[in-house]
Amino acid sequence: MTLSPTIFGCAGPQLGAAERVFFARTNPLGFILFARNCETPDQIRALVADLRGSVGRVDAPVLIDQEGGRVARLKPPQWRAAPPADRFGTIADRNRSAGLEAARINSHLIGRDLAALGIDVDCAPVLDLRLPGAHDIIGDRAFGMAPQRVAELGRAACEGLLAAGVLPVIKHIPGHGRAMSDSHFELPVVKTPRAELEATDFEAFRLLNDMPWAMTAHLVYTAIDPDRPATLSPKVIAEIIRGHIGFDGLLLCDDLSMKALKGDLGDLARQALAAGCDVALHCNGQMDEMIRIAAAAGSMSAEAERRFQRGRAMQRAGIVTAAVDEARFDALMRGLA
Incomplete structure (x- = not known):
C-alpha cells in the first residue's frame, strides 16, 4: 500500500477503533506521542505496537518531543x-569537552x-539560537x-540519540531563535537581513546538514519570502534549507x-508538501x-522515500551496545569532572 506523507497523533493512551480503521486506510508514514498518550511503560509499549499494527509495518516511525527541561512528554x-539544553551550553562555556560529553x-x-x-x-535537538529580546518559547x-x-x-546530542538507535530531528530549521512571539499561538515575523541570518541563525543548521531529519519553523523571514512562513514557502525551502544550508534529509513540517498557520488544514498540508516538505x-x-489532511496529502514522493531510507540507514549504523555511564554524567553536571 502506498505511504501517505503524514505523521499523526492519536487522542488518548489507547488506540480507538475509529483511529485504527483510519490509519489502516490511509497508511501514514508514522505517528507522534504526547503526554496525553503516555501513562506507564507497559501502556506506551502496547500503544506503540498497536499504532504500528494498524498500518502493518513493524518499523513505522514513532516520534516524541523529549528534549529535556520543560519540553518532555x-x-x-x-x-x-x-x-534543558542551556545547561550544556553553560558547562561548555567553562569546559568545552565536558559540555560536549555531557550533552x-x-x-x-x-x-x-x-x-x-x-x-x-x-524531535530534538533544538538548534535555534537563544537571542536577547526574543520570545522565551525557545529560551x-x-x-x-x-x-x-x-x-x-x-x-x-544527535550522536547520543543515534547511539541508542533513535533518530534525531534538528529543529526548527532554518531558525526560530529571533521570533518575538510564540508560533503555537501566532505567526512570528523576522525582519533581519538575509546576510545576518545566514551568518547566525542558519549557520548551526548548515553545520549539521548531514543529520537525518529536520523540522521546519512556522515563521516569516521578510528578507527571503515576506508572504509565506518557512513551512509553506518554496523559496525558503529551496533557497535556504536545501540550498544555503544544504540539508538533504527528511524535512518534516512543524x-x-x-x-501560526491559518486556513483549512487540508490546504495547509497541500501547501507544505508542494513547498518542499517531505512529510506533513x-x-x-x-x-x-x-x-482532511490525509485526503490532501496524496502519496509520498520517491525523493521523500529516499531521504527516509537514508535516515533509517544512519539509525542502524549508529546503534551501539556500550553501557551509559550515568555516574560520569552526574559528575559532569556537578562540575566535578
Whole structure:
C-alpha cells in the first residue's frame, strides 16, 4: 500500500477503533506521542505496537518531543528528568569537552529510555539560537547564542540519540531563535537581513546538514519570502534549507494545527508538501482534521522515500551496545569532572 506523507497523533493512551480503521486506510508514514498518550511503560509499549499494527509495518516511525527541561512528554517519577539544553551550553562555556560529553551522554540516556518503549524518533535537538529580546518559547531549550557552539553541542546530542538507535530531528530549521512571539499561538515575523541570518541563525543548521531529519519553523523571514512562513514557502525551502544550508534529509513540517498557520488544514498540508516538505505533521489527534489532511496529502514522493531510507540507514549504523555511564554524567553536571 502506498505511504501517505503524514505523521499523526492519536487522542488518548489507547488506540480507538475509529483511529485504527483510519490509519489502516490511509497508511501514514508514522505517528507522534504526547503526554496525553503516555501513562506507564507497559501502556506506551502496547500503544506503540498497536499504532504500528494498524498500518502493518513493524518499523513505522514513532516520534516524541523529549528534549529535556520543560519540553518532555515522559516525566518523573517513571522517567528521568533531563536538563534543558542551556545547561550544556553553560558547562561548555567553562569546559568545552565536558559540555560536549555531557550533552552526548544525556541524549544517549534519553534515547535509551525511548528505545525501551519502542519510540525511535526524538524531535530534538533544538538548534535555534537563544537571542536577547526574543520570545522565551525557545529560551533555555537552546544550547546558547553562538552558532558554532550550538552546532557542536547539537551534534553531540544527535550522536547520543543515534547511539541508542533513535533518530534525531534538528529543529526548527532554518531558525526560530529571533521570533518575538510564540508560533503555537501566532505567526512570528523576522525582519533581519538575509546576510545576518545566514551568518547566525542558519549557520548551526548548515553545520549539521548531514543529520537525518529536520523540522521546519512556522515563521516569516521578510528578507527571503515576506508572504509565506518557512513551512509553506518554496523559496525558503529551496533557497535556504536545501540550498544555503544544504540539508538533504527528511524535512518534516512543524505541527499544522499550530495557530501560526491559518486556513483549512487540508490546504495547509497541500501547501507544505508542494513547498518542499517531505512529510506533513499533525499532532492533536482530532479525527476530522486528520481526515482532511490525509485526503490532501496524496502519496509520498520517491525523493521523500529516499531521504527516509537514508535516515533509517544512519539509525542502524549508529546503534551501539556500550553501557551509559550515568555516574560520569552526574559528575559532569556537578562540575566535578
